[in-house]
Each structure stands twice: as structure tokens, then as C-alpha cells.
Amino acid sequence: KFWNVNEQHIDHTNEHILEAASLLKKQEVVAFPTETVYGLGADATSEAAVERIFAAKGRPADNPLIVHLANKEQIKEVVEEIPEVAHPLIERFLPGPLTLIFKSNGSCARNVTAGLPTVAVRIPDHPVAKALLEACQLPLAAPSANRSGRPSPTSAQHVYKDLHGRVAGIVDGGTTGVGLESTVLDCTGEVPVILRPGGVTKQDLEAVIGEVEVDGALDNNEQGQPKSPGMKYTHYAPEAPLWLIEGNLSFFQHQIDEQRRNGNRVGVIASQEHASSLSADQVQTCGSRQDLRQVAEQLYHSLRVFDPEKIDVILCETFPKEGMGEAVMNRLAKAATQKISQP
Numbered sequence: 001k002f003w004n005v006n007e008q009h010i011d012h013t014n015e016h017i018l019e020a021a022s023l024l025k026k027q028e029v030v031a032f033p034t035e036t037v038y039g040l041g042a043d044a045t046s047e048a049a050v051e052r053i054f055a056a057k058g059r060p061a062d063n064p065l066i067v068h069l070a071n072k073e074q075i076k077e078v079v080e081e082i083p084e085v086a087h088p089l090i091e092r093f094l095p096g097p098l099t100l101i102f103k104s105n106g107s108c109a110r111n112v113t114a115g116l117p118t119v120a121v122r123i124p125d126h127p128v129a130k131a132l133l134e135a136c137q138l139p140l141a142a143p144s145a146n147r148s149g150r151p152s153p154t155s156a157q158h159v160y161k162d163l164h165g166r167v168a169g170i171v172d173g174g175t176t177g178v179g180l181e182s183t184v185l186d187c188t189g190e191v192p193v194i195l196r197p198g199g200v201t202k203q204d205l206e207a208v209i210g211e212v213e214v215d216g217a218l219d220n221n222e223q224g225q226p227k228s229p230g231m232k233y234t235h236y237a238p239e240a241p242l243w244l245i246e247g248n249l250s251f252f253q254h255q256i257d258e259q260r261r262n263g264n265r266v267g268v269i270a271s272q273e274h275a276s277s278l279s280a281d282q283v284q285t286c287g288s289r290q291d292l293r294q295v296a297e298q299l300y301h302s303l304r305v306f307d308p309e310k311i312d313v314i315l316c317e318t319f320p321k322e323g324m325g326e327a328v329m330n331r332l333a334k335a336a337t338q339k340i341s342q343p
């Protein structure tokens, strides 16, 4: 089922929302928009419902899911305790693109947390997600609504392409705002640790609670065991191989030309500042280098644009790892098969 709630004023009494909620109550899986990316939701208290998420996505069973809640009061119902440090974060950033990891009280199904003693919770800030959570009165386990390994969906069309026929329904609420997933913050230790950079930046967090750490395994895929199990898999990958090009414009153009001399059709993802200076078979702009939030918003769409085209390799520029650039480069590094730097 495909419901379009895009143009409507939405709340939990909307007929499409009620229909989607009734499927969720029957242990079905339904995709819905959040302010970050589309999620694939199921009743977090039902092992059978959650199993359907893993099956639809082809997701490895050892990768735990985020539990989505309608409001702050519900956090207490799934965690053992809320540590002191988390209170100002909840106050300041929720609802919003921040996922917090606490000790679980065991009330969610075992496969939600993949057997871990902790649980990830998030309160999405999107009218459709809110309406659905209120209508079904359930905590919803929801990973991004893509096939495992693919870029996360920022539109209902992306979800449809990856999952149609594999889910009970898709709620179309238009394109998502943030464009990259929530920041995952582990609050179970002395100092909170960022396990995945995302919609709320390190600077945003530090402005509220002082020092936060970054999981050491984030930047090197090979060494160290990432604490967030999901970070160890190939992720966000378009169909054609993606190469990151780090260097000036003439170095970038040289890489394009070399590929084309080898008979490859080349797609390019570049900022609006650089796009018009580059010549390739197809050039996709992804926002301005002056506004990395714009780049974040457009990134997953840009990665999917070449899928239906006959493109052999995608070359993409790199961005400064500042503010949202941290999350942008984290996703690009995971999506890319290699990086070529100007000597």
C-alpha cells in the first residue's frame, strides 16, 4: 500500500495514518518519513514483527535497531535509567536527529538490540512520524528503509525502488529535511561517545554538555571494532563504484579524462561551486560548499541518481570535516571503493 500524505495537514486521526497504524499493530512493517531519512517501522515489542524488518532489508541479525518513541515520557518505559548527562541533551535536542544509547530494561524484543544490554532510543521530529507513533501507541523499531548496503532513502520513491513488494506499506511524506541519519550517542559510560556522526554535530552536543568523545573506530574501517555494530558493514553504496577525489579542479578533471580515455562513462558528484567547471558524461550537483547542511540534504539523492544511467564509475569531491561535513564525509568514506588524493 502506498499512502500520499504529502500535501495534507497530518495528525494521528488522519485516515491513511490510522490504516498504516493498524498494519503495524498486526505485526506488519511500514515505511514512513522522519526528519532524517525514511524509516522501516515495526512493533519493537514483537520479535516476529522485528524479524520482518531484517528480512525485508536483508540486514545482518547482529546489527541492532533504533527504537522510535512518540514523546520523552516513553523513554523511561524501555531503559533501566536515564543517566544525569542525558537530561540536558533530551531537553535541548529531542524531538530531533539525535539517538541516545542507554541500558535496556529488557522490554523491547531481543532482536531489536541484537542481544546487547543497551537500547538506542530516538524521538523523531516529523509530523508524519509523530502522527504514526501516536496512532499506533507502540514503540517502533525502525532502521533506514533501504535494502542493506544501499544509500538511505530521502524520498518515498527511494523506498519504493528498494523495498516494494517486501513491505506492507509506504507512507509518502515528501523528501526528508536533514538528509543524513541521526547522530548516535552512547550515554552508558563516563563521557558520552559519538558512535555515528549525524544530524546533531559534535559542536552542538559540546555546547550543551561539554566534552564528548568520538568512537576511535569511526575513521578507520580496518582497525578496531566499532562499538556501533552497523558501522562495520559496507554502506550507502550506489550501483556504480564510487571514487572520492581529493585535490584541485584540474586534478579532478584529469581523473575524469583518464577514466574516459579507458572507455568508461563517468558520473560526477560535485558542489555547485565546482560542478560547472567539470566536464564528464553526467554531472550531479549536491549543494554548496558554503553550506554543508545542504550537501547533507542532497547527498543520498545524488548517490542514487546514477543508478538508472549507464555510468561505469562515479567520481565525487570531498568536503571539509567540519560541522555537518563530519557526517557527510563519514558516509562518503563508507560508500566509496577508493579515494584518490592529489600528490
Ligand code: TXA
Pocket: 034, 036, 037, 038, 039, 040, 063, 064, 065, 066, 099, 101, 113, 116, 118, 119, 120, 122, 124, 142, 143, 144, 145, 180, 181, 182, 183, 184, 195, 196, 227, 228, 229, 230, 231
Ligand atoms: O536517522 C536515523 O537514525 C534513521 C531514522 C529512520 O530514524 N534510522 C537509522 O537506523 O539510521 P539504522 O538502523 O539504519 O542505524 C542504526 C544505527 C546502526 O549503526 C546501529 O548499529 C546503531 O544505530 N545502534 C542501534 N542500537 C545500538 C546499540 N544498542 N548500541 C550501539 N549501536 C546501536
Ligand code: MG
Pocket: 143, 144, 152
Ligand atoms: Mg541504515
